[in-house]
Amino acid sequence: MKHAMLWSLVATLCLVALHAEPQDSTASMPRYAGQNLMRPENYREWIFLSSGLGMNYNPSAGGQELFTNVFVPEWSYRQFLASGKWPDKSIFVVEERGSQSNGSINKTGHFQTELVGMGVEVKDEGRFPEKWAYFKFGADTKTAGANPKAACWQCHNDHAAVEHTFVQFYPTLKEVAKKFGTYRAAAENVSPFK
Ligand code: HEC
Numbered sequence: 001m002k003h004a005m006l007w008s009l010v011a012t013l014c015l016v017a018l019h020a021e022p023q024d025s026t027a028s029m030p031r032y033a034g035q036n037l038m039r040p041e042n043y044r045e046w047i048f049l050s051s052g053l054g055m056n057y058n059p060s061a062g063g064q065e066l067f068t069n070v071f072v073p074e075w076s077y078r079q080f081l082a083s084g085k086w087p088d089k090s091i092f093v094v095e096e097r098g099s100q101s102n103g104s105i106n107k108t109g110h111f112q113t114e115l116v117g118m119g120v121e122v123k124d125e126g127r128f129p130e131k132w133a134y135f136k137f138g139a140d141t142k143t144a145g146a147n148p149k150a151a152c153w154q155c156h157n158d159h160a161a162v163e164h165t166f167v168q169f170y171p172t173l174k175e176v177a178k179k180f181g182t183y184r185a186a187a188e189n190v191s192p193f194k
Contacts, residue, residue, distance in 0.1 A: 028073030029089045030122040036143035037120060037135045043093040046071040049170040053099060053110060067112045069095040070170065080173065084180025086163055092121040115139050121156070121164065132156065132164040161187035 028046065031038045049072060054065030072080075076090040098113040120135040127133075134152030135144040147153070153164075161168040161184045162177045168188050177183035 028075060028091065030091050030124055030127075032127075033143045036145050037122065037133075039137055039142050039144070040091060040093055040120060043071045043073075043095070046073045046093070047077040049173060052169065055169075065099050065110075066116060067097045067099050067110075069097065069112075071095070081176055084162070084177045084182035086123050086165065088123060088125050090123045092165065094119045094121075119152070120144070121152075123164070159187055161185070 028040075028042070049070040051070070052068040055068060071093045073091060076087055079085070079087045095118045096116040098116055099110040100113050101108065101110055103111065117139060118137045120137060122128075122133050122135075123131060124133065125131045128146070130149065130153060132153060134147045134156070136147060137144050156164040156166075160166045162173070162182050167173045167177050167183065174183065
């Protein structure tokens with residue numbers, strides 16, 4: 001009897017400890033395996049910034065129109081809301097999903113389907129001389145090496161409205177950045193992307 005009570009106490013304490021652990025701790029910061037970035041596994045629990053359909057800025061695009069869904073961890077998002085800037089160790093995911101029109105009861109428009117791949121961007125000032133680094137993951141890739149500057153960094157550097165991020169396409173953050181004066185309005189007038 002005494003033992004049973006003790007065990008249930010221990011079990012309860014364990015549960016409390018598990019739940020008390022911050023959901024958004026180091027797991028939502030970049031983690032590396034040697035030179036490679038580890039795939040962020042829990043990004044679907046992060047803050048959703050926006051989605052695009054068939055946005056075409058990638059030379060390899062073409063064929064099927066993909067949806068893009070952009071996510072950022074909550075700790076980083078909150079600091080952005082308070083300052084209009086991204087804190088060091090911020091990590092971003094742009095998920096690419098297939099699109100489909102006919103399915104179930106749907107007749108027009110598009111809904112999202114399978115994961116095609118994802119792009120990951122990190123602001124890690126201590127690790128990368130260029131401060132921002134870019135990684136590409138396939139549907140099953142576990143780790144990825146940083147892309148050469150020309151593949152990702154350059155376009156983000158030249159055309160993104162807030163630091164290296166495309167806040168011009170994230171309607172709720174756009175207002176925040178404008179309020180703090182961190183929004184580069186000139187980024188809206190570039191066409192087409194190069
Ligand atoms: C020609 C310009 C261009 C290039 C090259 C490019 N991107 Fe982007 N990226 C964009 C645009 C535009 C968005 C806006 C969101 C969208 O497409 O839905 C974006 C959004 C992102 C985001 C979401 C966060 C943010 O910065 O707004 C990530 C992560 C990302 N890209 C990763 C990559 C990776 C990884 C590569 C290289 C493999 C890459 N990008 C190459 C233009 C570019």
